[in-house]
Amino acid sequence: MPLALLVSALLIAVVAVVRTRGDLVAGEGPLRGIAYGALGWAAVLAVGLLRRRSPRWTVVVAAVLAMAADLLQPVPPFALFPFGIALALAVVRDAWRWAIGTIGVAYLVSLTAVFVSDDPLTAARGFGSMVVLLVALGAGAFLRARRLQRQEEERVQAERQRTAIEEERLRIARELHDVLAHSLSSITVQAGVGLHLAQDRPAAAVEALETIRGASKEALDEVRGVLGQLRGAESAPLVPGPDLDALLPLVEEARRTGARVHLDDRLLPRPGRPVQLAVYRVVQEALTNARRHAPGAEVDIVLARDGDAALATVRDRLPGADPGTPVPGNGITGMRERAAALGGALDVRPHPDGLEVALRVPIPEVVA
Known part of the structure; x- marks a missing residue:
């Protein structure tokens, strides 16, 4: 003008x-x-x-x-x-x-x-x-x-940027919660075992300390991966976190803490990496919750396909237990956010002897 x-x-x-x-x-x-x-x-x-x-x-x-x-x-x-x-x-x-x-x-x-x-x-x-x-x-x-x-x-x-920032913040919060909650829970259990067996069974106490060291190292590596993503480090993985092949070591770790965990993995062929990560994190969080709220419970993990969807069910059984209605905390909220981010759904429901976590996530079609 x-x-x-x-x-x-x-x-x-x-x-x-x-x-x-x-x-x-x-x-x-x-x-x-x-x-x-x-x-x-x-x-x-x-x-x-x-x-x-x-x-x-x-x-x-x-x-x-x-x-x-x-x-x-x-x-x-x-x-x-x-x-x-x-x-x-x-x-x-x-x-x-x-x-x-x-x-x-x-x-x-x-x-x-x-x-x-x-x-x-x-x-x-x-x-x-x-x-x-x-x-x-x-x-x-x-x-x-x-x-x-x-x-x-x-x-x-501006709205898109705000939404992207919020989604990224929630994703990082979920990653940090899932990594730290599971690892710290495992470390707490193993530390208690070590203290209890230190005098009478030193070898078992040493084994518990080895488990603590392994869990600490694994948690530290995963936290570094998440922080590398946040800082934009080129060495950070594009999709931080493990895939479904890491479920067996996760189950073995839970068994070393005294949990009775059964894994029935029929989710073959494997879906894409984002779906695998979501399934792994939900199973990991469900195991952490079972160890924290129902120690000594027997846990059944079932992975399967239903058409174009991946299913994961984690059911803990402790006869005589009264789980009541689950109150959503950071863990359940994070699991539901993971499912929703991939277009799926997560259901947490009590049964007579415990709690069941059921995840259903659509598997994207692979474009040739």
């Missing part, structure tokens, strides 16, 4: 000089040309100074000054340019009612000039002035539409 105002000021100045010189040559006074230039420049200054503060008053002041200048020198209609710029700015900045009102008043002024004059050229000039203003109004409407579209695109982009 500053460039458009500068061009308008230069054009008005040229017309004012030419008109003043012509009047002097014709033996008339220079007042008409001077007044035209003063009014036109005043309109330019008004738009330049007021456009950011009040687009409403800008269009009103510019309309009065520009129309006055245009009545003095209607051809060429350069004096209307500041008014047109003010109209466009008013529409862009949501003062379109004021823009329509001022252009309506300007139309009445031009129409009056047409009817009171018998000169056909004057009538043509009046209609020409209205065309200039209507073009400016249309330009303002176009710019306003572009502005609104840009704002909507920016809002959508």
Whole structure:
């Protein structure tokens, strides 16, 4: 807009000089040309100074000054340019009612000039002035539409970024919770075993310490992988975490803590890595919950396919137990978020002797 105002000021100045010189040559006074230039420049200054503060008053002041200048020198209609710029700015900045009102008043002024004059050229000039203003109004409407579209695109982009950041934050929180909760639970159990057997069975205590060291190292490696993903390290795995082939070592680790775990793995052929990771983490969290809330329970793990979906069921059985209704905590919430992220579902339901965790996740088709 500053460039458009500068061009308008230069054009008005040229017309004012030419008109003043012509009047002097014709033996008339220079007042008409001077007044035209003063009014036109005043309109330019008004738009330049007021456009950011009040687009409403800008269009009103510019309309009065520009129309006055245009009545003095209607051809060429350069004096209307500041008014047109003010109209466009008013529409862009949501003062379109004021823009329509001022252009309506300007139309009445031009129409009056047409009817009171018998000169056909004057009538043509009046209609020409209205065309200039209507073009400016249309330009303002176009710019306003572009502005609104840009704002909507920016809002959508910001929402996408916010959603992506939130999803990434939740993913990292799930990874850290699953790794640390399982490992720390295993370490706590093994530490208790070591303390209990330290004096009577030193060999068993040493074995418990070896298990603690292995669990600590595994947890540290996985946490480093998650943190590497967060920092964007090139060495970090693209999909942090183990696959289903790591389930057997997970079960063996649980058995070393005294748990009775049975694994029935019929999920063949293997699904994609994201599905494997989700299944592994759900089984890992279910084992952690069984060890924490139902120590000594017998746990059955069943993995299978059902058409284009992967199924995982973890059922703990402790005769006489009363699990009650499970209260969703970080672990259950994280399992459900994992399932939902892949378009699946997770169900946690009690049964007479314990708790059952059932996961169903669709397996994406492999595009050849």
